[in-house]
Amino acid sequence: MDPKLLDILACPLCKGPLKPAADKSELICKADALAFPVRDGIPVMLETEARTLNVDERLDK
Ligand SMILES: [Zn+2]
Numbered sequence: 001m002d003p004k005l006l007d008i009l010a011c012p013l014c015k016g017p018l019k020p021a022a023d024k025s026e027l028i029c030k031a032d033a034l035a036f037p038v039r040d041g042i043p044v045m046l047e048t049e050a051r052t053l054n055v056d057e058r059l060d061k
Pocket of ligand 1 (some may be wrong): 012014016029
C-alpha cells in the first residue's frame, strides 16, 4: 500500500489514526476495535464492511 495514502486515511467513526495489519489486509482502529478491509490495495472505509477485533487483537501486540 502507498504510505502516502495511509497518511491521509483516518477512521470514519472517530477520525483517529489507522494502523495497518501485519499482512496489510486490513486497517485497524484501536479506539473503535474495528478492522477495515483493504481490497485490491484499496481501503474500504465503511463501518458496515468493518470487522470487530477479537480480544487478542484488542491487546496491543
Ligand atoms: Zn475509530
